[in-house]
Structures are given as structure tokens and as C-alpha cells.
Amino acid sequence: MIELDRVSKRYRGSNDALTNVTLKIERGEMAFITGHSGAGKSTLLRLIPLLERPSGGIISVSGVDLARIPRRRVPLLRRGIGMIFQDHRLLHDRTVFDNVALPLVIAGVPHRELGRRVRAALDKVGLLHKERSEPITLSGGEQQRVGIARAVVTRPPVLLADEPTGNLDPALSEEIMRLFAQFNAVGTTTLVASHDIELINRLGHRRVVLDRGQVVSDGAGGAGGRA
Amino acid sequence: MAGRRRRSLRRRLGAWGEHHLRALVGALGRFRASLAPSIMTAAVIGIALALPAGFLVVLDNVQTVTHGWAGSPRASLFLSMDTNAQQQRDLAGEIRSRPDVASVEVVTRAEALKEFRRYSGFDKALDMLDDNPLPPVLVVEPAEGLRPGAIDQLVAALGARPTVERVRLDRGWVRRLHAIMQLAERGIWVITGLLGITVVLVVGNTIRLDIENRRDEIVITKLIGATDAFVRRPFLYSGLWYGLAGGLLSVVLVELGLILLDGPAGRLAALYNSSFALAGVGLSGALTLLGCGAFLGLLGSWLAVARHLTAIEPR
Numbered sequence: 001m002i003e004l005d006r007v008s009k010r011y012r013g014s015n016d017a018l019t020n021v022t023l024k025i026e027r028g029e030m031a032f033i034t035g036h037s038g039a040g041k042s043t044l045l046r047l048i049p050l051l052e053r054p055s056g057g058i059i060s061v062s063g064v065d066l067a068r069i070p071r072r073r074v075p076l077l078r079r080g081i082g083m084i085f086q087d088h089r090l091l092h093d094r095t096v097f098d099n100v101a102l103p104l105v106i107a108g109v110p111h112r113e114l115g116r117r118v119r120a121a122l123d124k125v126g127l128l129h130k131e132r133s134e135p136i137t138l139s140g141g142e143q144q145r146v147g148i149a150r151a152v153v154t155r156p157p158v159l160l161a162d163e164p165t166g167n168l169d170p171a172l173s174e175e176i177m178r179l180f181a182q183f184n185a186v187g188t189t190t191l192v193a194s195h196d197i198e199l200i201n202r203l204g205h206r207r208v209v210l211d212r213g214q215v216v217s218d219g220a221g222g223a224g225g226r227a
Numbered sequence: 228m229a230g231r232r233r234r235s236l237r238r239r240l241g242a243w244g245e246h247h248l249r250a251l252v253g254a255l256g257r258f259r260a261s262l263a264p265s266i267m268t269a270a271v272i273g274i275a276l277a278l279p280a281g282f283l284v285v286l287d288n289v290q291t292v293t294h295g296w297a298g299s300p301r302a303s304l305f306l307s308m309d310t311n312a313q314q315q316r317d318l319a320g321e322i323r324s325r326p327d328v329a330s331v332e333v334v335t336r337a338e339a340l341k342e343f344r345r346y347s348g349f350d351k352a353l354d355m356l357d358d359n360p361l362p363p364v365l366v367v368e369p370a371e372g373l374r375p376g377a378i379d380q381l382v383a384a385l386g387a388r389p390t391v392e393r394v395r396l397d398r399g400w401v402r403r404l405h406a407i408m409q410l411a412e413r414g415i416w417v418i419t420g421l422l423g424i425t426v427v428l429v430v431g432n433t434i435r436l437d438i439e440n441r442r443d444e445i446v447i448t449k450l451i452g453a454t455d456a457f458v459r460r461p462f463l464y465s466g467l468w469y470g471l472a473g474g475l476l477s478v479v480l481v482e483l484g485l486i487l488l489d490g491p492a493g494r495l496a497a498l499y500n501s502s503f504a505l506a507g508v509g510l511s512g513a514l515t516l517l518g519c520g521a522f523l524g525l526l527g528s529w530l531a532v533a534r535h536l537t538a539i540e541p542r
Contacts, residue, residue, distance in 0.1 A: 051450075051541055072455070079452035089447050105249065106453045108242025150451070 001027040001158065001189040002048060007057030008213075009043050017043040018213045021057070025191060027157075030184040032200045033193040035210035041193035044210070045162050048191075049081045050074050061158065079107055082151030082188075084161035088143045090135040090150075096122070097131040100149045107154055121153040122146075125179060141172040145179070152183055159183055161192040170199070177203055246460065254464035257437075258472070265469070268433045272473025272520055275426045277480035279419035280508065280516055284481060285488075286412055288505055302382055304365040305393040308336075315363050318390060327370050327381050334364040362392065423523055426473070430466050430527025437465060438535045450541045462532050463525060470524020474517035481508050481516075 002025040009018040018040045025031055033041045046052050047059055050066055059066045061077065069077055090099050100118045109117065122128045125145040135143055144164060151159060161180065165173035177192070177199060184190040194200060200207055209217040258265045306315065312335065319331045334342070339361040344350055367385065369378050378396070386394040438445070445458055489505050496503040508516065 049450075075449070075452045075454045075457075077452075078450065083450060089443075089450065091444055091447060093444075102448065103451045105246075106448065106451060106457055108239070108246065110238075110241060111245060 001025055001029070001062060002191065003058075003060045004044075004047075005058040005060075007044075007047065007054045007059055009040075009047065009052065010055045016213050018047075018054075021210075021213070021215055023208060023215065023218070025189060027189055028184070028187050029206065030181065030190040031192070031206040031208055032203075033191065033208050033210060034195060034197055034200055035216075036195065038212075039210040040213040041195075041210055042162050043213075045160050045191065045193050048158075048160060049078045049083060075106075079103070079154065080156050080158060082154070082156040082159045084144070084147050084151050084159070084164045086163040086166040088135075088147040090143060090146055092134070092136050094135075095131070096127065096133050096135060096138070096146050099135060099146055100153050103150060103154045109154075117153055118149075121149040124152065124182075125149045140167050141176070144168065144176055148176070148179060152188070155188075157187075157189060159188050159190045161190075161194075163193055163195070165194060165196060165199070173199055174202075181205075246457065250460035250464045254461050254468055257461075257465060258468050265472070268429065268469050269472035269476055271429050272426050272470060272524065273476025273480055275422040275429075276473060276477035276516055276520055276523075277484075279415050279422060280477055280512070281481045281484050282411075282415045282418070284485065284506070284508055284512070286408060286415065288492075289408060291506065292501070292503055300369065300378060301397055302367045302369070302385065303395045303397065304367060304385055304388075304391050305395070306363045306365065306390050307392050308362055310363055310390050314390060315365070318388070319365055322365065322367060322385065325381075327377060329368045329370045331368075332366040334366060336361050336363050339364055423519075426470075426520075426523040427527040427530065430469050430524050431531040433469065434462050434466055434528040434531035435535055437462060438531065438539070442539055445536070445539050446541045449539070455537065459532050459536055462536070463528050466524040466526075466528020466531075467521055468524070469528075470520040470522065471517060472520075473524065474520025477516050477520065478508060478513045 002023075004021050004023040007018055007021045007023075008016055010016045021040075021044065023044075033044060035041055043052070047054050047066075048061060050069065053067075062080075064077075066077070091102070094102075097118055100121055101114050104114055104117060119128060119131065122131055125148050127142060127145055127149065130138060130142065130146075135146060138146065148161075148164075151161075159180065164180075165176050168176065173196060177194075180190050180192055181203065204220065206218070206220060208215060306318070310318075315333050315335070319333050322328055323331045336359050340353070340359045343361060344353060367381075369381055382394050382396050385391060448458055485505050485507055492503075492505050
């Protein structure tokens with residue numbers, strides 16, 4: 001589903017953020033990208049929806065070489081990728097409902113279908129009763145769940161999460177991670193960047209460890225992981 | 228297959244329409260949400276449009292008033308004081324027989340005095356004079372469709388007559404008036420152009436601030452797959468609303484100004500025994516102002532959007 005072939009990314013005037021990263025995430029797979037701060041986790045995730053272009057190597061999503069996607073087709077690529085951020089990135093002047101509805105509006109889903117699909121997404125993250133609230137009145141965990149609802153409302157084939165539990169306590173973090181596992185269980189290819197190694201080990205799933213822009217280990221996580 | 232294609236086309240058209248409607252209504256909502264600054268922007272546009280529009284309406288009215296004067300120039304032949312009635316009639320008959328003359332009217336000294344008393348208001352002053360200071364006059368109307376050159380020739384020929392002391396072609400000042408009005412019109416268009424640029428800059432700057440204020444929103448919508456067109460649309464509609472509101476305001480301003488001028492203009496017209504009444508902007512004028520406002524608003528926002536929106540990319 002997502003393939004990186006000898007991908008590198010160099011920022012002007014600094015060391016390589018990624019060096020020769022080769023990685024293949026199968027359709028329907030769930031994987032964690034982990035490593036210390038500055039190891040290149042975020043950079044790797046940002047290359048997939050073309051928030052940045054790689055300096056070298058080939059990235060393809062669903063068999064499409066991203067280098068062949070012109071600027072004006074980038075929005076279409078992003079519509080197929082649900083993205084979740086550490087700082088949620090919600091619109092604070094709109095209700096929870098409007099935030100979650102935004103991807104549907106952008107994709108041109110007819111007005112009469114919005115309500116049903118937004119409520120289905122909010123229901124999955126357990127926030128159906130908060131639909132009229134302003135995001136600012138919600139707790140950090142709730143805001144992150146709104147962010148997740150927004151990412152999955154269009155049922156994208158790929159879900160990317162960059163440090164989704166960075167600001168949450170362990171119990172909430174686990175709850176959020178289990179939510180990702182649920183979406184993965186219905187076939188969404190899920191890639192989560194996190195430095196919470198303990199939690200990742202507990203959840204199992206594939207674990208890709210980055211160090212200074214290079215893949216140093218790739219395999220099943222701790223207890224409960226695949227062989 | 229064809230049916231599915233048609234359905235998909237209709238669905239896409241529907242989505243397109245919904246996007247526009249959403250942006251249109253959303254922009255109106257934002258206009259209302261920040262009413263005071265929005266109205267101030269609209270007021271700048273309104274005043275900038277009202278100034279040239281007001282001038283043009285006034286000019287239009289002046290043209291209406293002077294239209295009747297411009298049609299047929301008439302030459303007044305002032306005869307020497309001692310020309311008697313017979314000589315006046317003879318001369319009139321002679322001139323009347325010319326092919327380039329349409330009619331000749333004799334105004335005797337007594338008639339001239341009577342007319343002067345009636346229109347000038349110098350009644351008392353005239354009473355103090357011992358005798359009538361006014362010469363007899365022949366009012367000559369040249370044949371219709373005469374070229375300016377031919378008229379000049381006619382005037383020269385008439386002026387050469389021994390009994391004619393002076394010829395005044397009352398077309399001269401009409402010409403000058405028209406020249407002045409043309410100059411005024413040209414001046415108004417220059418001002419209009421400058422004010423139009425002002426409107427574009429004001430709207431452009433307002434939209435630029437709007438874009439800066441909503442930077443986060445733009446980044447987030449781009450992150451989740453919004454096209455440039457989708458991001459651009461609300462700002463373009465904002466510009467459209469500013470322009471329309473400004474256009475509406477300018478119509479109101481011009482009409483208010485005309486109401487203020489109507490009383491004095493009516494009194495002035497009454498002094499000239501005219502039933503002239505000021506004409507307003509009218510429906511077509513109002514629509515033109517609205518159209519100009521909308522166009523300038525859209526242009527200003529387009530420039531701002533083209534310059535600033537593509538620079539905002541998610542990081």
C-alpha cells in the first residue's frame with residue numbers, strides 16, 4: 001500500500017532527516033514508527049501525503065509514484081489519507097460537528113448525507129453527545145478523538161497519525177491506540193508515529209525503529225506481536 | 228454506462244453548486260459576524276463609487292438642461308440706433324431670402340426694452356434712464372444642417388452690412404459650455420479610474436488581512452485535501468459581498484445627495500422659467516453601480532488571493 005524505496009530527505013543547512021529508508025507497508029497492515037525525537041518519524045509521515053517532497057528515492061501509495069503527482073492533484077491524494085496530529089489541528093471557531101464534516105464538504109459529499117456520516121464517525125470515537133460543542137471546551141483526549149473522527153469520516157484507505165498520544169496520560173493514550181487498532185481491523189492501512197515504546201510493545205503490531213534518519217530495526221513488537 | 232456517467236456528472240455539478248452556495252452564504256455570514264469592519268470597508272467602496280457617479284449624474288443633468296440650447300445656433304444682428312422700422316423690415320426681408328437662412332425675426336427697440344424689463348429684473352434702473360438704450364435687433368436663424376464653416380461665412384456676410392453694428396452668434400458660449408463639460412467629463416473619468424484602483428486596493432488589503440487571520444484554517448483545509456479553488460472561493464465571495472454592499476451604499480449616497488440638491492436646483496430652474504427637475508441614477512444607473520462594485524470587489528479579492536493564498540502551504 002505504501003512503499004518507500006531508498007528515500008532520503010535533506011533540509012537545507014542541516015543533516016539528513018532521512019537516509020536511504022526502504023519500507024513497505026502492506027494493504028490493511030498496522031505499523032508503528034518509533035524512535036527518539038529527531039529520528040525522522042514525523043518527516044517520514046509527512047512525505048506520504050506530500051506535505052513535503054523527498055530529496056531522493058521513490059515513494060508510492062497504492063502503486064502510484066508520488067513524484068508523478070502534480071501540484072494540483074495533491075489534494076486528491078490527501079483525500080485518500082486520514083491524518084491525525086499531536087496538536088489535533090481542529091478549527092476552534094466551529095463546532096465538533098462542523099470540524100468532522102469538513103473533509104466531507106471538501107470532497108463534495110451532498111448535504112443530506114453529511115449528518116448521517118458525521119454522526120457515524122463521532123459515534124465510533126464515542127463523542128456523539130458532543131456534536132454541538134466547541135472544540136475548546138473538550139479535554140485533550142476528546143479533542144484528539146474529534147481529530148480521529150475527522151480523519152476517518154471519509155473512510156480513507158490509509159490512516160497516518162503523528163504522535164497522536166503525545167499530550168495524553170497513559171490510560172487515554174492506550175484508549176486512542178486501541179481506537180486505531182479498531183479502524184485497522186476493518187481494513188484501514190494504519191501508520192502511527194510514536195515514541196511511547198512501552199505502549200507500542202503492549203499493543204503488538206509491527207514496529208519500525210528509526211535512528212538518525214535510518215531504519216535500525218523492523219519487526220513485530222513485544223508481547224502479543226507476530227512472530 | 229451512459230446513465231452512470233450522467234448521474235456522476237449531475238453529482239459533480241451538484242457538489243460544485245453546493246460548494247459555491249456554501250462559500251457564498253459563509254462569506255455573507257462572516258460579513259455579518261464582523262459587521263462594523265465590514266461596513267467600513269463597504270463604506271470606502273461606496274464613497275469611492277458615489278463620488279464619480281454623483282458627478283456623472285450632475286453632468287448628465289446639465290447636459291439635459293443645455294441640450295435645447297445646443298440645437299440651433301442663432302445670430303443676433305444689432306443694428307445701428309438710427310435704423311428706422313422700414314429699413315429694419317427691408318433688411319429682414321433681404322436676409323430672409325438667402326438660401327442659408329431659415330427665418331428672421333425683427334425685435335424693435337421697444338420690444339427689446341419690454342423683453343429686457345421682463346427678464347432682467349432691472350425694472351427700476353431702466354425707469355431712471357431718459358431714453359431706451361437698446362438697439363433694434365434682427366434674430367437670424369441659419370438654415371438647418373449648415374456646417375460650422377458655412378455658419379461662419381453667413382455671420383461674416385451679415386456683419387458686413389452697413390446698418391449692422393455687431394453680430395453675436397449665441398453659439399459661441401454654448402460651444403464653450405460643451406467644451407467645459409467635455410473637460411469635466413474627462414476629468415471625472417480620470418477620477419473614476421483612480422478611485423476604482425483605490426477600491427481594488429482597499430478590497431485587496433481587507434482580503435489579505437482576512438487570509439492572514441484565517442491562516443490556520445487554510446492550512447488545515449489544505450491538509451485534509453482541499454483544492455486551491457475550494458480555499459479561494461470564500462475569499463472571492465467576501466470580495467463580492469464587499470463590492471455589492473459598497474455599490475448599494477453608493478446608490479444611496481448619490482440619491483441622498485440629489486435630494487439635498489433638489490430644492491436649490493428647483494428654485495434655480497424656477498428663476499429661469501424652467502420646469503426642469505433633477506434626474507436620479509435610475510434603475511440602469513443603480514445596476515451599473517452595483518455591477519461596478521461587484522466587479523471591483525471581485526477583482527481586489529482575486530488579486531489578494533492570487534498573491535497570498537498559494538504561499539500558504541501546510542507544514
